[in-house]
Amino acid sequence: MNPDIIVDVTGETCPVPLVEMRKAVMKAEKGSVIEVKGTHSASKQEIPMAVDSLGLKLLKTEETGGVWRIFIQR
Amino acid sequence: MKMTIVVHSGDFDKVMSALIIGNGTLSMGGEVTLYFTFWGLQRLVRGELSGGPLSKMHFLGLGKRMMRKRMKRNNVATPERLMEDFKALGGRVIACEMTMELLGISKSDMEERWIDVYGAVGMYVKETETADKTLFI
Numbered sequence: 001m002n003p004d005i006i007v008d009v010t011g012e013t014c015p016v017p018l019v020e021m022r023k024a025v026m027k028a029e030k031g032s033v034i035e036v037k038g039t040h041s042a043s044k045q046e047i048p049m050a051v052d053s054l055g056l057k058l059l060k061t062e063e064t065g066g067v068w069r070i071f072i073q074r
Numbered sequence: 075m076k077m078t079i080v081v082h083s084g085d086f087d088k089v090m091s092a093l094i095i096g097n098g099t100l101s102m103g104g105e106v107t108l109y110f111t112f113w114g115l116q117r118l119v120r121g122e123l124s125g126g127p128l129s130k131m132h133f134l135g136l137g138k139r140m141m142r143k144r145m146k147r148n149n150v151a152t153p154e155r156l157m158e159d160f161k162a163l164g165g166r167v168i169a170c171e172m173t174m175e176l177l178g179i180s181k182s183d184m185e186e187r188w189i190d191v192y193g194a195v196g197m198y199v200k201e202t203e204t205a206d207k208t209l210f211i
Contacts, residue, residue, distance in 0.1 A: 018101040019163065021101065
């Protein structure tokens, strides 16, 4: 999957991953794909919740070696 | 979803909580207004956002120093960063004018770039009329 925007919040903790995701969504054009990459486990759960609340599309979630990637389409 | 939060406490940890909840709500597509009053208002004085004591285990500043060290080690955002993010996401800040008079604080003492409007209780009530939730911290 080729994201248009990559948000790297590796090592960041609550609420930074959520906030940085939101900032990226605000900047993104309609239809573009945002990849959020991080390590904070609670954020892996709450970013999809925010995606739902914002009415965006959750494309894919994956995790390897403690690093998760969430792909969102605006 | 719209939320208003009364930031009555100026304690370091409580101001952090208000900002974190505010940022979380904005990030999930909500609207947030923070109404800073009494001891909370002092945190809007220039350079004072992080200036409050801990609500528990302050120990004359020792506890707070330890807390800040742990925050840094665990990469927890500072109140300043949280406030900058709050504003960047469109959060609103009301500063209570009555408290300013009471504590002898003038607008020139305040971090004005963070403040959308100066007002009194009526403004808080008006904002809350259209809110789904309100918190008092």
